[in-house]
Amino acid sequence: MRLLYIHQYFKTPNEPGGTRSYWIAKKLIDKGNEVTIITSSNKISQNKEIKNIDGIKVIYIKVPYNQKMNVFYRLISFVRFMLKSTYEALKVKNIDLVIATSTPLTIGFPALILKKIKKIPYLFEVRDLWPEVPIQMGALKNKLLVKLAITFEKKIYENSIHIIALSPGMKEGILKRNIANSKITVIPNMSKINEFWPREKNTELIKKLGLQVNSFKIIHFGSIGLANGVFTIIETAKLLNNNTEIEIIFIGGGSQETVMKKKCEQYNLKNVFFLGEFPMKTTSEIVNFCDVSIVSFLDLPILYTNSPNKLFDSLSAGKPIIVNSAGWTKELVENNGCGLYVNPNNPSDLVEKIHYLKSNNELVKIMGQKSRELAQNKYDKELLCEKFVKVIHNLSIN
Numbered sequence: 001m002r003l004l005y006i007h008q009y010f011k012t013p014n015e016p017g018g019t020r021s022y023w024i025a026k027k028l029i030d031k032g033n034e035v036t037i038i039t040s041s042n043k044i045s046q047n048k049e050i051k052n053i054d055g056i057k058v059i060y061i062k063v064p065y066n067q068k069m070n071v072f073y074r075l076i077s078f079v080r081f082m083l084k085s086t087y088e089a090l091k092v093k094n095i096d097l098v099i100a101t102s103t104p105l106t107i108g109f110p111a112l113i114l115k116k117i118k119k120i121p122y123l124f125e126v127r128d129l130w131p132e133v134p135i136q137m138g139a140l141k142n143k144l145l146v147k148l149a150i151t152f153e154k155k156i157y158e159n160s161i162h163i164i165a166l167s168p169g170m171k172e173g174i175l176k177r178n179i180a181n182s183k184i185t186v187i188p189n190m191s192k193i194n195e196f197w198p199r200e201k202n203t204e205l206i207k208k209l210g211l212q213v214n215s216f217k218i219i220h221f222g223s224i225g226l227a228n229g230v231f232t233i234i235e236t237a238k239l240l241n242n243n244t245e246i247e248i249i250f251i252g253g254g255s256q257e258t259v260m261k262k263k264c265e266q267y268n269l270k271n272v273f274f275l276g277e278f279p280m281k282t283t284s285e286i287v288n289f290c291d292v293s294i295v296s297f298l299d300l301p302i303l304y305t306n307s308p309n310k311l312f313d314s315l316s317a318g319k320p321i322i323v324n325s326a327g328w329t330k331e332l333v334e335n336n337g338c339g340l341y342v343n344p345n346n347p348s349d350l351v352e353k354i355h356y357l358k359s360n361n362e363l364v365k366i367m368g369q370k371s372r373e374l375a376q377n378k379y380d381k382e383l384l385c386e387k388f389v390k391v392i393h394n395l396s397i398n
Contacts, residue, residue, distance in 0.1 A: 001392070002034045004092055004120075005099045006110055008065070008081050010039035012053055013195065016252070016277040018309045020190060021101060025056045027385035028392070036092055038085045038110075040065060040077075048088070059088055070255070071139050078104040086110035090117065097161075097397060098122035105130035105149070108156035115159055121397055124160040129173040129305055136302040137227065153177065161395055164388065168328050169305025185391050189307045190384045191316035191375035195280055198318035198372060201289040209275055209286070215247045216358045218322075219290040221283060222310040224254035229298035229324070231256075234263050235347035236354070237272045244271070246354065251275045251286055284317070291364060292357055293319040295329065299344040304328070315375040320367035322353060338371040 005025060011017035025035045035056050040063040041049070049060045061084045065077040089098070089110045100111035100122055111122035131149035134140040140149065154177045157163060163184045165171040171184050206213050224230055230250075237248050248271060250257075257274065264272050278286065287293065293314035297303040304327025311329060314321050321339035323329045333339030340357075343349040357364055 001032075001096045001397075002094050003028060003036070003097050003099060003392075004089060004095045004114075005035055005037040005101070006039075006085055006089065006107055007037060007101045008040050008063075008078075008085075008104070008107060010037050010058065013280040015279060016283070018189075019192075019280065020309070022054075022056070023190065023192075023381045024385050024388050026054060027382075027389050029055045031389050031393075036095075038088050038092075040081050040085075042066070061085060061088060066253075071134075078106045082106040082109045086113050089114055095120050097392065097395070099125065099392075101125035101127060103128045103130050103133075105153060105156065108152075112156060112159055121161040121395070122159075123162045123164065123392065123395070124156055125164040125166075126170050126174060127166050127307070129170055129302060132173060132302050133227070136300050137298070150177075161397070162391060164391065166307035167305050170307070173302075173305060185387075187384050187388055187391075188379065189309050189312045190381035191312040191379040192280075193316045193372075193375055193380050196284045196287060196313045196316035198368065199288060202285045203289075205282075205285055206289055209273070211247055211249070211273065212244070215245055216292075216354075217247050217249055217290040218292050218294055218354060219249045219251070219287060220294050220296060220310075221251045221287060221313075222308065224250060224252055224257045224260065226256055227298055227300075227303060228254070228256070228296050229344055230260060230296055231263070232324070232344060232347050232350065233294065233296060234260055234267070234269070234272065236350040237264070237269050238267045239347055239351045240271060240354070242268075242270050246271060246358065248272045249275060249286070249290060251278060251283060253277050283313075287313065287317045287319065290319065292322060292354070293317070294322045294350075295324070297325045297344070299324075299326075301327075312375065312379050315371040315379060318368040318372035318375075320357060320364050321371065322350070324350075336370055336374050338367050338374060 007021045010021050011019050012022050013019055028035050037058045041060040042064040044060050044062050047062045051058050063081045098111045100107050114120045157179045165186050166188050171186050203213050295308050295311045304325045321333050324342050324344035330341045340353050342353050
């Protein structure tokens with residue numbers, strides 16, 4: 001089967017960011033399929049570059065985007081990629097199926113156009129429930145635009161041959177648009193057990209990054225955006241009174257990073273470290289030498305549906321996980337004994353849980369073991385990529 005995969009933020013393991021599409025594409029190729037990916041880049045010198053990456057044909061379109069952009073410039077980036085990717089997609093020949101993976105929701109536009117013009121079916125993957133996320137976060141307020149966005153969302157769902165949702169909550173959100181249950185499969189984000197795994201701590205890297213070798217380390221890695229509600233972590237660091245035995249580490253980037261750094265300067269915090277962005281190999285080393293991973297989001301019902309990469313990489317790394325979303329991730333860590341839930345609006349609760357884990361080394365070890373077991377037995381990318389491929393191969397494509 002010849003597949004066209006449209007994903008605005010496609011990343012390889014050598015780049016910072018989520019690599020789900022890379023692993024799925026690799027598995028599809030391993031099963032005898034041909035995969036062409038259309039994605040964006042602000043690093044290429046030409047308007048378009050084509051590369052072969054591990055057997056995947058990747059068409060890069062020059063469209064500026066980064067996580068520090070405000071809402072207006074992000075919207076411009078989404079529209080530009082929507083139009084350019086549609087133009088490129090129409091030129092690709094002999095395609096049997098399109099895979100369009102959000103966000104943003106505009107990624108569904110080229111898939112819809114190809115279906116209408118070339119009669120090519122498409123599978124739509126929902127990584128976030130748009131437009132409900134920007135609506136609840138206050139980024140989309142105009143009543144007419146809200147109505148148009150919801151209409152477009154329903155149109156994308158209705159015209160797809162199948163839908164992949166990344167969490168049970170996302171599936172519920174899709175069902176609310178009157179989509180048949182049989183049309184939806186839940187395949188959450190993936191643990192990468194060969195990329196993140198428990199091992200001896202890299203003390204040389206710890207020292208190189210300016211951290212203490214023997215401190216109790218809490219890590220938040222990935223996006224540092226508005227949706228992550230990371231200011232509660234900064235307030236927690238303040239309440240820890242610069243406890244030198246506890247270090248809070250951020251790796252990644254986003255729109256709130258600069259503001260957070262200024263807040264740390266204002267509080268004169270010496271126990272918070274912003275280390276920047278790293279490729280997967282270095283990220284894995286850093287996560288490994290930390291003691292606990294925190295997965296943080298704003299206290300909004302729509303964000304309870306998230307399927308965060310950092311959670312599944314933390315499971316794979318064998319780390320206890322602190323979550324603050326009162327949704328399926330809370331149930332996941334509590335029911336499997338691999339983490340704790342904290343109130344997202346109460347920094348004191350997070351302080352208490354950090355002290356609790358710091359003083360219970362055996363519990364940290366047991367939770368870490370349970371995290372690793374869960375990653376291996378239920379969420380490993382080999383298992384979930386196989387499930388994704390089966391969904392595609394079971395589709396009735398004329």
